[in-house]
Amino acid sequence: MSKQxxxxxxxxxxxxxxxxxxxENHIYYLSQCLINLGHKVVVMTxxxxxxxxxxxxxGGLKVYYVPWKPFLMQNTLPTFYGTLPIIRTIxxxxxxxxxxxxxxxxxxCHEALMHARTMGFKVVFTDHSLYGFGDVGSIHMNKxxxxxxxxxxxxxxxxxxxxxxxxxxxGLPPEKVFVIPNAVDTAMFKPAPERLSxxxxxxxxxxxxxxxxxxxxxxxxxPEVCRLHxxxxxxIGGDGPKRVRLExxxxxxxxxxxxxxxxxxxxxxxxxxxxxxxxxxxxxxxEAFCIAILxxxxxxxLTVSTRVGGVPEVLxxxxxxxxxxxPNDMVQAITKAIQILPQIDPQEMHTRMQTxxxxxxxxxxxxxxxxxxxxxxxxxxxxxxxxxLPCGAWAGxxxxxxxxxxxxxxxxxxxxxxxxxIEVVPDIYLxxxxxxxxxxxxxxxxxxx
Amino acid sequence: xxxxTRPFAIFSSIPSLHLSFFLLFKNILVHKIENENPNLPxxxxxxxxxxxxxxxxxxxPKTSTALRRSSPIALFxxxxxxxxxxxxxxxxxxxxxxxxxxxxxYGGMQxxxxxxxxxxxxLEDMIxxxxxxxxxxxxxxxxxxxxxxxxxxxALVVLVWTYTLRSSFNENSLMLLDIILLGAGFFVFxxxxxxxxxxxxxxYVLKIFFFITGVYFLSPIYHTLTRSISSxxxxxxxxSLLVLHLFLHNYSGSTVKAPGAxxxxxFTSNISLNASIxxxxxxxxxxxSRLHVFAIVLFSLQVFLFAPLVSYCIKKCSFRLHLFFSFxxxxxxxxxxxxLHGLLFxxxxxxxxxxxxxxxxxxxxxxxxxxxxxxxxxxxxxCFNITE
Numbered sequence: 033m034s035k036q037x038x039x040x041x042x043x044x045x046x047x048x049x050x051x052x053x054x055x056e057n058h059i060y061y062l063s064q065c066l067i068n069l070g071h072k073v074v075v076m077t078x079x080x081x082x083x084x085x086x087x088x089x090x091g092g093l094k095v096y097y098v099p100w101k102p103f104l105m106q107n108t109l110p111t112f113y114g115t116l117p118i119i120r121t122i123x124x125x126x127x128x129x130x131x132x133x134x135x136x137x138x139x140x141c142h143e144a145l146m147h148a149r150t151m152g153f154k155v156v157f158t159d160h161s162l163y164g165f166g167d168v169g170s171i172h173m174n175k176x177x178x179x180x181x182x183x184x185x186x187x188x189x190x191x192x193x194x195x196x197x198x199x200x201x202x203g204l205p206p207e208k209v210f211v212i213p214n215a216v217d218t219a220m221f222k223p224a225p226e227r228l229s230x231x232x233x234x235x236x237x238x239x240x241x242x243x244x245x246x247x248x249x250x251x252x253x254x255p256e257v258c259r260l261h262x263x264x265x266x267x268i269g270g271d272g273p274k275r276v277r278l279e280x281x282x283x284x285x286x287x288x289x290x291x292x293x294x295x296x297x298x299x300x301x302x303x304x305x306x307x308x309x310x311x312x313x314x315x316x317x318x319e320a321f322c323i324a325i326l327x328x329x330x331x332x333x334l335t336v337s338t339r340v341g342g343v344p345e346v347l348x349x350x351x352x353x354x355x356x357x358x359p360n361d362m363v364q365a366i367t368k369a370i371q372i373l374p375q376i377d378p379q380e381m382h383t384r385m386q387t388x389x390x391x392x393x394x395x396x397x398x399x400x401x402x403x404x405x406x407x408x409x410x411x412x413x414x415x416x417x418x419x420x421l422p423c424g425a426w427a428g429x430x431x432x433x434x435x436x437x438x439x440x441x442x443x444x445x446x447x448x449x450x451x452x453x454i455e456v457v458p459d460i461y462l463x464x465x466x467x468x469x470x471x472x473x474x475x476x477x478x479x480x481x
Numbered sequence: 482x483x484x485x486t487r488p489f490a491i492f493s494s495i496p497s498l499h500l501s502f503f504l505l506f507k508n509i510l511v512h513k514i515e516n517e518n519p520n521l522p523x524x525x526x527x528x529x530x531x532x533x534x535x536x537x538x539x540x541x542p543k544t545s546t547a548l549r550r551s552s553p554i555a556l557f558x559x560x561x562x563x564x565x566x567x568x569x570x571x572x573x574x575x576x577x578x579x580x581x582x583x584x585x586x587y588g589g590m591q592x593x594x595x596x597x598x599x600x601x602x603x604l605e606d607m608i609x610x611x612x613x614x615x616x617x618x619x620x621x622x623x624x625x626x627x628x629x630x631x632x633x634x635x636a637l638v639v640l641v642w643t644y645t646l647r648s649s650f651n652e653n654s655l656m657l658l659d660i661i662l663l664g665a666g667f668f669v670f671x672x673x674x675x676x677x678x679x680x681x682x683x684x685y686v687l688k689i690f691f692f693i694t695g696v697y698f699l700s701p702i703y704h705t706l707t708r709s710i711s712s713x714x715x716x717x718x719x720x721s722l723l724v725l726h727l728f729l730h731n732y733s734g735s736t737v738k739a740p741g742a743x744x745x746x747x748f749t750s751n752i753s754l755n756a757s758i759x760x761x762x763x764x765x766x767x768x769x770s771r772l773h774v775f776a777i778v779l780f781s782l783q784v785f786l787f788a789p790l791v792s793y794c795i796k797k798c799s800f801r802l803h804l805f806f807s808f809x810x811x812x813x814x815x816x817x818x819x820x821l822h823g824l825l826f827x828x829x830x831x832x833x834x835x836x837x838x839x840x841x842x843x844x845x846x847x848x849x850x851x852x853x854x855x856x857x858x859x860x861x862x863x864c865f866n867i868t869e
Contacts, residue, residue: 249863
C-alpha cells in the first residue's frame with residue numbers, strides 16, 4: 033500500500049439495506065473494503081419504514097437514513113431542492129471530500145450529485161443497469177441521466193456492455209467511464225463440503241419471478257428439460273407475479289415431484305439453496321452484470337445463462353454455458369451442461385472464483401477512480417453551466433436554470449446557517465480494525481501490478 | 482397499411498422527441514470531445530489525421546449495411562465511434578508487446594490496461610437503424626386517405642347530431658336514415674364478403690335484432706341520463722371525447738372484428754370506441770323524445786361500430802373503390818359542412834389538407850432524422866407468445 037491521501041467518501045443511493053439487491057450489496061461491500069483501505073465512508077439513503085436517523089454497521093460504517101419517505105419502488109419523490117439542506121449538513125458534518133452516487137433509477141442519488149456539484153465537490157457515479165433507446169420511459173430516463181452525467185467528474189460501469197450503453201445514453205467521453213465489475217464474497221458462498229452424487233441432477237433457479245428475469249422462458253424450458261432428462265429435478269427460489277404461471281406449468285405437466293417452488297429466499301439462505309444443486313440456470317432477458325451467476329459459480333455450480341447484456345463477460349467460457357434467450361437453445365444448453373457436468377469440480381471452481389473476483393480488488397480499482405476524480409480541476413458555476421447548455425435546445429436551458437436556482441439556494445442556506453455553525457463529527461477509529469483481511473488478498477494485487 | 486395505427490401520434494409527439502433526443506446527443510458528443518478536453522487533441526481531428534495514413538478498420542457487415550441506410554446524424558455518430566476505436570488502436574500499436582485486451586469482467590484489472598481503456602472493439606456490436614423502413618411519399622399519402630375518410634364520417638355524424646338538436650330532422654327521417662344505412666352497410670358487406678352461408682347471415686340478423694331491441698329498451702334511461710348537467714358541459718365533453726376517439730382510433734383495421742381478421746383489437750382502439758359511444762349517449766340525452774333518443778343512438782352506434790368495418794371491407798375488396806368512396810365522402814362532407822358554417826368548413830378542409838398532404842410530406846422529411854440504436858444492452862424479445 034502506498035502512502036496515498038485518504039478520502040472521505042459519501043455513498044448515496046436510494047437502495048440500501050434493509051432493501052436487498054445487487055446495488056445494496058455493491059455499496060455495502062465496497063464501503064467495507066474502502067474502510068479497510070483506510071478511507072472514511074459514510075452511506076446516505078432514505079428512511080425505510082421506521083428506520084430513520086443514523087445507524088452504524090460492521091466496521092464502523094455510518095449510515096444516514098434521511099427522513100424522506102419512498103413513494104414508488106423504494107424511490108424518494110423527486111423534489112429537486114428539498115434534499116439540499118440535509119445533504120449540505122451531512123457533507124459538512126462528515127467533512128466529505130468526494131460523493132459517490134449509485135444507480136440511475138435513484139432520485140436521491142441524482143439530487144445528491146447535483147447539490148454536491150453545486151457545492152464544489154467532486155462526484156463519481158456508478159451505473160448498475162442497462163437501458164434501451166426505444167420507448168418513452170427510456171428516453172425520459174436517459175435525459176435524466178444526461179443531466180446528472182453532464183457534470184459528473186468520473187463514471188463507473190459494472191461491465192463493458194454497460195459502459196457502451198452509458199456512453200451512448202449520456203454522451204460522456206468514453207475515457208471518463210471506468211469499468212469495474214461487481215464481485216462476490218467467496219467466504220460466504222462456499223461449495224457443499226462433500227460432492228453431490230450425479231445420479232440425480234438438480235438445477236437451481238434463484239431470481240425474482242418477473243418478466244425481465246425471463247420467468248416466461250422458464251415456463252417453456254422446464255417441461256422440455258424434464259421430458260428429455262428423467263433424472264433432472266428443478267429447485268426454484270423466488271417470488272413474483274409470474275409465480276402463478278410456473279405453478280400452472282407444474283400442474284399442467286404433472287411435475288409436482290420434480291419442480292420445487294421455494295418462494296422468496298432470503299439472501300442469507302441463498303447459499304444453502306445453491307449448494308443443493310449441480311447447475312444454476314439464469315434466464316434473464318436483460319442484465320448489466322449478474323451477481324447471481326457469481327454467487328452460483330462461487331458455490332461450485334455450473335452456470336447456464338442467456339446471452340444478454342454483460343453476462344458473457346462475467347465468467348470464463350469453461351465455467352458457463354451460454355444460450356440465446358430462446359427455449360430450444362436453452363434446452364440444448366442445459367443438455368450440454370449436463371454432459372460436461374462430470375468434469376466440473378466445485379471446490380476447484382470455488383478456488384478459481386477467489387482469484388477471479390474480490391471486493392478488495394474492486395475497492396482498489398475504485399480508489400484509482402477517486403484519485404483520478406480528485407485530480408481533476410475545480411470549475412466555477414459558469415464553466416459548469418457551459419456543460420449543461422449543449423444538452424438540448426430546451427433541456428439545456430432548463431438544466432442551466434435548475435443549476436442556477438440550486439446555486440442561489442445554496443448561497444441562501446450559507447447565509448441562513450453558516451458552515452461554521454454546523455458541528456463537525458469526530459472520527460471514530462475502531463480498535464480491532466480488520467486489516468488482516470487485505471493481506472490475504474494481497475497476492476492478487478501483486479499479480480495485478 | 483404502413484402508416485401504423487396512430488398516425489396522429491406519428492405526426493406529432495414521438496418523432497419530435499426522438500429527433501430532439503438525437504440532436505441533443507449529437508451536440509453533446511461534439512461538445513464533450515471538443516470543449517471538455519482542451520488539453521487532449523480532439524478525437525475527431527485525430528481520426529481525420531490518421532484516416533489519410535491508415536485505412537480505417539473494416540466495418541462489420543451488419544454495421545455497414547446499417548450505415549448505408551442511416552441518416553447524416555447516424556453517420557456522424559458512427560464517425561465518433563470510429564474515431565474512438567481508432568484512437569484506441571493507435572494506443573495499442575505503439576507497444577506491440579502488450580497482451581491483447583479482452584472484453585471480460587473477471588480476473589481483476591487487465592495487465593497493461595487501465596479500467597477506462599477504450600478498445601477498438603468499443604461499440605462494434607451497435608446496430609443502427611436495423612428495422613427502419615423506407616417510406617414512399619405517394620404510398621403514405623394514399624394510406625392517409627383512410628384517416629381523412631374516417632374524419633369525414635365523424636364530421637357527418639356530428640352534422641346529423643347538430644341538425645337533430647336544431648330539430649331540422651324529425652324522428653321519422655332519422656329512422657329512415659338508420660334503415661338506409663343498415664341496408665347499405667349490409668349490402669356492401671354481402672358484396673365484399675368472401676364466404677357466405679345462410680347460417681352466418683342468420684346469426685348477423687339475429688345479433689342486429691338483439692342490438693336494436695336493447696337500444697330501444699334502454700333509450701328511456703339515456704333520455705334522462707344527463708338532465709342535471711348543462712348543455713355547455715355536454716358539448717365540451719362530447720367534443721373532447723370525439724377528439725380522443727379520433728386520436729386513438731385504429732385506422733388500419735376495425736375494432737369490431739371483421740370475419741377473417743387475425744389480430745384482436747388493441748387496448749387503445751377499445752378506448753377509442755368507448756369514447757365515441759359515450760359521446761353519442763351524451764348527445765342523445767339532450768333530445769326531446771324517446772324515439773329521437775333511440776334513433777340517434779342507433780344511428781351513432783351503427784356508424785361508430787360498423788363504418789370502420791364496412792370501409793375495411795371495401796378497402797380489402799378494391800383499393801381503387803376505396804379511394805373513390807373516400808373522395809366522394811370528402812366532397813359530400815365538405816359541401817354539407819360549408820352549408821352549416823363557414824369557419825367549420827375552413828377547419829375541416831385544413832384538417833384534410835394536413836392529413837393528406839402536409840402530414841405525409843412531414844413524415845417523409847423527418848424520416849431522415851430517424852436514428853435507432855440497438856445493441857447487446859437491449860432487452861431480449863421472447864420469440865413465443867405468452868398466453869396468460
